[in-house]
Amino acid sequence: LAIICTSSCLTLFPQQNLVNAMQSNVKNIFDSFNDYLVKDQELRTEIRDIVRDIDQAAKEAAIALQVIHSSIADVSAACATARERFETCRTGYQKLADLIPQGQYYRYNDHWHYMTQRIVFLIALTIYLEKGFLVTRDTAAEVLGLHVNQKDGFHLDIEDYLVGILQLASELSRYAVNSVILGDYEKPLTISKFVADLNSGFRLLNLKNDSLRKRFDALKYDVKKIEEIVYDISIRGLRAEGAPVPAVAAATAPVAAEAPE
Amino acid sequence: MSGNRGSKRQYFGKGGGRRGKDNESVVSCAQVDENNPIIQCFRGYAAELDAKHDRYERIVKCGRDITIESKRIIFLLHTIDPRKNNQQKVCDEAKARLENICCNHFAAIAKELQGQDPYQYARAYTNGMQEFIEAFTFYEYSSGQDISHWDVIQKKLQYNATKEHNDGELFAKNDENEEPRDDNVAAEASVGDGKEPTNATTMCLLQPLDFTLGLGDLSGEIMRKCINSLGSGNAESCFEHCRFLQELYTGFLSVISPRSRDFSHKMITLRQSLLKSENVCYNVTVRGGEAAKWGTTEDSSAAQLQFHSSKDDDDEGVFF
Numbered sequence: 365l366a367i368i369c370t371s372s373c374l375t376l377f378p379q380q381n382l383v384n385a386m387q388s389n390v391k392n393i394f395d396s397f398n399d400y401l402v403k404d405q406e407l408r409t410e411i412r413d414i415v416r417d418i419d420q421a422a423k424e425a426a427i428a429l430q431v432i433h434s435s436i437a438d439v440s441a442a443c444a445t446a447r448e449r450f451e452t453c454r455t456g457y458q459k460l461a462d463l464i465p466q467g468q469y470y471r472y473n474d475h476w477h478y479m480t481q482r483i484v485f486l487i488a489l490t491i492y493l494e495k496g497f498l499v500t501r502d503t504a505a506e507v508l509g510l511h512v513n514q515k516d517g518f519h520l521d522i523e524d525y526l527v528g529i530l531q532l533a534s535e536l537s538r539y540a541v542n543s544v545i546l547g548d549y550e551k552p553l554t555i556s557k558f559v560a561d562l563n564s565g566f567r568l569l570n571l572k573n574d575s576l577r578k579r580f581d582a583l584k585y586d587v588k589k590i591e592e593i594v595y596d597i598s599i600r601g602l603r604a605e606g607a608p609v610p611a612v613a614a615a616t617a618p619v620a621a622e623a624p625e
Numbered sequence: 626m627s628g629n630r631g632s633k634r635q636y637f638g639k640g641g642g643r644r645g646k647d648n649e650s651v652v653s654c655a656q657v658d659e660n661n662p663i664i665q666c667f668r669g670y671a672a673e674l675d676a677k678h679d680r681y682e683r684i685v686k687c688g689r690d691i692t693i694e695s696k697r698i699i700f701l702l703h704t705i706d707p708r709k710n711n712q713q714k715v716c717d718e719a720k721a722r723l724e725n726i727c728c729n730h731f732a733a734i735a736k737e738l739q740g741q742d743p744y745q746y747a748r749a750y751t752n753g754m755q756e757f758i759e760a761f762t763f764y765e766y767s768s769g770q771d772i773s774h775w776d777v778i779q780k781k782l783q784y785n786a787t788k789e790h791n792d793g794e795l796f797a798k799n800d801e802n803e804e805p806r807d808d809n810v811a812a813e814a815s816v817g818d819g820k821e822p823t824n825a826t827t828m829c830l831l832q833p834l835d836f837t838l839g840l841g842d843l844s845g846e847i848m849r850k851c852i853n854s855l856g857s858g859n860a861e862s863c864f865e866h867c868r869f870l871q872e873l874y875t876g877f878l879s880v881i882s883p884r885s886r887d888f889s890h891k892m893i894t895l896r897q898s899l900l901k902s903e904n905v906c907y908n909v910t911v912r913g914g915e916a917a918k919w920g921t922t923e924d925s926s927a928a929q930l931q932f933h934s935s936k937d938d939d940d941e942g943v944f945f
């Protein structure tokens with residue numbers, strides 16, 4: 365059927381030159397669309413290679429940091445190892461920044477945003493273990509050699525940063541459990557205070573119904589878990605006196621009220 | 626497990642979970658410690674996120690307006706009827722309205738995008754953009770012109786921002802002007818054009834993928850036109866339309882691995898439109914224009930039916 369019609373169109377059509385003109389233009393459009401796609405693919409392949417290298421370094425840092433769950437003494441060594449790996453990530457990000465054309469960050473963003481979230485988490489964990497406070501976005505960007513402001517070029521996206529921080533909370537709930545196992549009864553209290561602060565920080569944000577929001581909704585379970593650990597410790601009198609219980613209790617989730625009871 | 630039981634007990638103590646929750650949020654608002662460094666940081670993040678979301682929503686709104694107006698223009702263009710000899714008049718009106726979209730709606734988006742990474746917000750107006758491309762190319766097709774390359778349309782979506790320019794905007798301008806060159810080096814025409822507006826323009830980014838998807842939508846309109854012209858007794862132009870659809874289909878076939886799910890969907894729809902209009906041409910050839918119009922035979926009535934059912938499925942329902 366199609367063949368018959370094609371041939372009849374060819375023979376019956378009166379204005380042959382108009383057809384040719386149209387043909388060349390549509391073909392021209394699709395040819396340049398193909399060129400565009402090929403170039404796009406090439407760039408994406410290059411990006412993927414670099415991302416794989418950074419990912420590898422991040423994985424090594426994550427492995428090094430796992431030791432915190434089994435040994436208190438090795439924490440500072442683990443942090444030092446992680447920091448070395450961050451240097452590798454930094455060079456990787458430098459390569460990416462050179463590769464991505466200006467103003468097209470969000471065009472290729474999908475290749476690295478999961479990875480960036482994980483790296484931000486690792487940095488936040490390292491800095492928490494070392495100094496005990498929350499890494500700011502500026503510092504995290506500085507460690508990775510990224511800009512903070514979008515206008516300056518390759519930057520640390522704010523949502524990637526925030527998701528990374530949320531991952532920190534769930535890792536800390538695990539850390540709290542394990543530090544009790546290892547006999548450190550003070551750690552859960554400081555962690556509880558820290559996560560409560562984080563929680564109230566996130567409450568200041570107006571989140572849309574997106575992936576960040578979904579991730580934030582899981583935070584309350586981490587908070588709850590940590591509060592329970594604090595409760596278990598307090599009720600058995602395992603902790604030293606003078607711990608900041610009121611601050612913890614006032615913090616957030618309804619469960620918090622259990623602590624002073 | 627024990628945790629669950631604990632929290633339940635506590636809800637009862639407060640007299641209901643709902644109230645407990647309210648209390649809790651009040652407490653946390655009241656006790657936000659402004660000196661806490663975390664809180665201070667998050668105030669900044671909140672402002673930044675809000676600004677982003679607001680901008681996104683504003684662009685979505687513009688995009689919706691563009692979609693609506695584009696659909697109306699397409700509807701208008703379908704009223705072209707050789708018996709009434711109104712092609713010139715309708716095309717003029719369509720042109721005016723299309724230009725109006727460019728000057729108002731797209732200019733508003735371009736203003737929002739000024740100094741931003743346009744790809745960050747591309748999803749907010751991609752539907753409007755596709756609909757606009759459909760209307761624009763349909764206008765060009767209806768008025769007997771060639772289909773423009775996307776560079777030409779991209780150029781229409783660049784605006785001179787003479788009113789408000791300061792250093793920050795000029796800087797951003799350079800960022801954005803990088804794009805047409807990078808994307809379209811392949812297209813000979815753009816090399817000269819892309820460099821020209823380096824200092825005082827803003828633009829609304831047109832992604833080639835959006836353009837191509839818009840062309841895919843165009844096929845549905847051409848198919849309607851093909852069937853309409855059969856109805857109005859203008860049987861010769863059916864072949865013209867059919868021929869163009871074949872060109873489009875060939876073009877779509879030649880595309881290598883686009884990174885889009887919409888694309889394969891468009892391909893299927895395009896193929897259906899193509900088959901319908903080929904069927905029309907077939908009937909015209911075999912039975913002559915009159916017989917095909919009556920739709921008495923199996924084939925042509927099937928084609929008509931298909932046409933109607935597909936209108937319900939995947940089209941906007943503006944026409945008819």
